[in-house]
Amino acid sequence: MTTIRVQPNPAGKSALEGVPASTAAEILARAKAVAPMLRERAVEIEHERRLPADVVEALRSTGVFRMGFSRAWGGPELDSMEQTEVIEALSYGDAGAGWCAMIGSDSGLYAQFLAESVAKDMFASLDMSTAGLLFPTGRAELVPGGYRLTGRWQFGSGITHADWVISGAFVYRDGKPEPGPDGDPHDSKLFFVPRSDVEVIDTWHTTGLAGSGSCDYAITDVFVPTGRIVTFDTVRNGEGPLAQPEVHMRNMPGVALGVARAALDHVRGIASTRVSPVSGAMADDYRTQVTIADCEADFAATRHGVYAALRRQHEVLSAGKALEALTPNERAALPLSRRHAFQTARSIVSRLYDLLQTGSIYQRSPMDRWLRDVNTMCQHVVAQDRILQSAGAYLLGGKPSFALSLGITGPAKKD
Secondary structure, three states, X not given: OOEEOOOOOOOOOOOOOOOOOOOHHHHHHHHHHHHHHHHHOHHHHHHHOOOXXXXXXXXXXXXXXXXXXXXXXXOOOXXXXXXXHHHHHHHHHOHHHHHHHHHHOOHHHHHHHOOHHHHHHHOOOOOOOEEOOOOEEEEEEEEOOEEEEEEEEEXXXXXXXXXXXXXXXXXXXXXXEOOXXXXXXXXXXXXXXXXXXXXXEOOOOOOOOHHHOOEEEEEEEEEEEHHHEEOOOOOOOOOOOOXXXXXXXXXXXXXXXXXXXHHHHHHHHHHHHOEEOOOEEHHHOHHHHHHHHHHHHHHHHHHHHHHXXXXXXXXXXXXXXXXXXXXXXXXXXXXXHHHHHHHHHHHHHHHHHHXXXXXXXXXXXXXXXXXXXXXXXXXXXXXXXXXXXXXXHHHHOOOOOOHHHHOOOOXXXXX
């Protein structure tokens, strides 16, 4: 077992400190401007299996880590559609960087589940990033003033450069499981600790998304005060569309859409110029034409589905209504369109990989990396059949196995 030594960055310094991005348009423009550099560094990022320090600072300078912070805090408060567009733009450059940006940008979203005074003390800069695994695999023993947290977690995407680490853990009192307030036989919560209290373990040798640095990590007997403990059923500061339990999942499709768009543009560029002495112009080839058109149709429909679901949710929440005001179909469309984006991106990249045939198989080809990246990201829970079961159960009045994907933190209800 190898431990990665990381240096804390408590100030969350921005490469453009003093001139932070303040609008959605500016953050998106900066993300698009950074994308070519990310593409140029993609091989290095994958080889390092983490984001180089200057790449992290380039991301920070775009404003992506601050985009979820509210205007009341001086943040830009991008809505979920705008956030997804930013993640798309960065993922168009490199999937690992886009994934880390998506995870790290949750800081401002999580802040709403903390008391304002605690959150402002934690996030002294709006450009600080957060990493961690939310599923409860750790152990938290109740002690005066808080908990003692111990455990080992997987998939700490971006943890090598994060400022804070959030982790799920089961709660114990005097060594015995503590029941939850809703009758759950074993309560669980989310715990924030500084990255300096975390041991990063070098386990991230994977098929794809290598640059995300999603290593295992361990926390050993670290005291977490009560104020740095959250549950998604309690918003402590903030209101509106972003103060919702599933808000941290909404911009995830941006990674899949960004990679699919990058692959499409790459292959279209090749097809428009390649001429074979045997078969002639690739642009005149029937199979090429059909494949490109079919992939473009799938991309357009999938992207529309993602943004349409987000837009409808935003309309309802912006009107001061709750998630329950969505129709069952509208509410289910959110996790379903998210899953569909990941699965469709994998399908698009796979078909384009086959279209280029032997031109795709060399490691120097970005198609090789994109194929591995989309296959790896499709192993995330948001792209799995558990989402289908949860949405289907909700639509039929059954019990979703992953209710949080629908924004449900208690018993499922449909209006």
